[in-house]
Amino acid sequence: MSTPPRTNERVALVVATLASFLTPFMGSATNVALPAIGREMALGAIALGWIATAYLLSAAVFLVPFGKLADIHGRKRVFVGGLLVYTATSALCALAPSYPFLLAGRVAQGTGGGMIFGTGVALLTSIFPPGRRGLALGVNVAAVYLGLSLGPPLGGLLTQQLGWRSVFLASAALGAGAAALAASGLRGEWKESPGDRLDAPGAVFYGVGLCVLMYGLGRLPAPSGAALAVLGLVLLAAFVEWERRAARPLLDMALFAQNRVFAFSNLAALINYAATFAVGFLLSLYFQSVRGLSAQATGALLAAQPLVQAGLSPFAGRLSDRVDPRLVASSGMGLIAVGLALLAFVGPATHAGFVVGCLVLLGAGFGLFSSPNTNAVMASVERRSYGVASATLATMRLVGQMLSMGMASLVLAVFVGREAIGPGRAAGFVAGMHAAFALYALLCGVGVFASLARGRSATVP
Numbered sequence: 001m002s003t004p005p006r007t008n009e010r011v012a013l014v015v016a017t018l019a020s021f022l023t024p025f026m027g028s029a030t031n032v033a034l035p036a037i038g039r040e041m042a043l044g045a046i047a048l049g050w051i052a053t054a055y056l057l058s059a060a061v062f063l064v065p066f067g068k069l070a071d072i073h074g075r076k077r078v079f080v081g082g083l084l085v086y087t088a089t090s091a092l093c094a095l096a097p098s099y100p101f102l103l104a105g106r107v108a109q110g111t112g113g114g115m116i117f118g119t120g121v122a123l124l125t126s127i128f129p130p131g132r133r134g135l136a137l138g139v140n141v142a143a144v145y146l147g148l149s150l151g152p153p154l155g156g157l158l159t160q161q162l163g164w165r166s167v168f169l170a171s172a173a174l175g176a177g178a179a180a181l182a183a184s185g186l187r188g189e190w191k192e193s194p195g196d197r198l199d200a201p202g203a204v205f206y207g208v209g210l211c212v213l214m215y216g217l218g219r220l221p222a223p224s225g226a227a228l229a230v231l232g233l234v235l236l237a238a239f240v241e242w243e244r245r246a247a248r249p250l251l252d253m254a255l256f257a258q259n260r261v262f263a264f265s266n267l268a269a270l271i272n273y274a275a276t277f278a279v280g281f282l283l284s285l286y287f288q289s290v291r292g293l294s295a296q297a298t299g300a301l302l303a304a305q306p307l308v309q310a311g312l313s314p315f316a317g318r319l320s321d322r323v324d325p326r327l328v329a330s331s332g333m334g335l336i337a338v339g340l341a342l343l344a345f346v347g348p349a350t351h352a353g354f355v356v357g358c359l360v361l362l363g364a365g366f367g368l369f370s371s372p373n374t375n376a377v378m379a380s381v382e383r384r385s386y387g388v389a390s391a392t393l394a395t396m397r398l399v400g401q402m403l404s405m406g407m408a409s410l411v412l413a414v415f416v417g418r419e420a421i422g423p424g425r426a427a428g429f430v431a432g433m434h435a436a437f438a439l440y441a442l443l444c445g446v447g448v449f450a451s452l453a454r455g456r457s458a459t460v461p
Contacts, residue, residue: 011185012127016120017143018178025147026171029155031280032299033164035288041099049409058110060398061207067391070119072196074189080182082115087175094168122390125378134375138317141371142310149306156299199250209235217406261380264454266396271447273400275440278408290426305359312367320372330451332368340441411436
């Protein structure tokens, strides 16, 4: 007996929502735990940054290949497999005896994350019809922001009361529950490209190029870092050229060359995340290392931004079913640019209320941007490309997040060096933070124009 469509819609939404909550919860909770990890393992700011970046890099490398495999072999299969991998590797991170082991665990965890990111939105888009899709995507995005909201306060509470390892154990427990529900409750399978095959050479070009680029950015301003970054860009250019000529490409470049909405919506997402992701990382270090606040207090303050995002996302997603997503998303990007510019004036004695106000502004902007932008991307492609489109958008998010961390690491390397941030380096850190936020605000201002340039979306009646 087949599952009624509305029943499958509800189950899919619950499962995708749980998965969408899990990964950002882990990321934001880990940001708050970083100073505790640094104290236990004697790590500086750059090394701590790699704990976040290693996960993002691994997820970005595997996202598009797993999105393609999901289109071929089944989106549910890859999605559930990703949850299982994520659960197991979270437990391994909790047991890490050293920095290299933890870094390796984060890389493995990112593999599971890539499997989840590349299929979750594609599953929802496959199951929900256009008239209800915007609301479903809005709820899904709200779950992302709820994870971001609860990650800092719960991560701070767990770190302060039980130690940083408890953050990874909590993530493993959530992952196990989501995997069990997905395997037992989600009926059916969705594969729109059976008989197709994975472009393995293209996947290698893409993965190696991205790894070399990010490693090079992490070594800047050293000359070797610049050389590696250039080599990474050359390899990524080779990937683009290979994909243009491949009979069955990993990523169809025609989507970018011939689909204006798809191309500029993805560009807007890349710029948006590049300008915003490191905000939590920088402010976590600022509150704990410069202002002397506890992990728990820092988490409570950082929750302001994603709480606003979670509240606005379903409304913005529903609005994007009726109003051109370009206009909604672009107004959100503008609010983010203003919030980032204001954060560039935060100093050692700035009242916490001012910082929270800036975070609320960022949350409102992100809430208006993300779900309409997602709706525009998914509505611009055919059903057979949902997996690749979902994976491409998620790749833009992760690459943007890595670029954001890369810029933050570069600024910290220039203003602070690779030593731990202590009282003697607080002034340098604040100066670097100012430079980073000013750079992010400028980048987000450019993103407003990229968002507006996409043209009218197919989601508008």
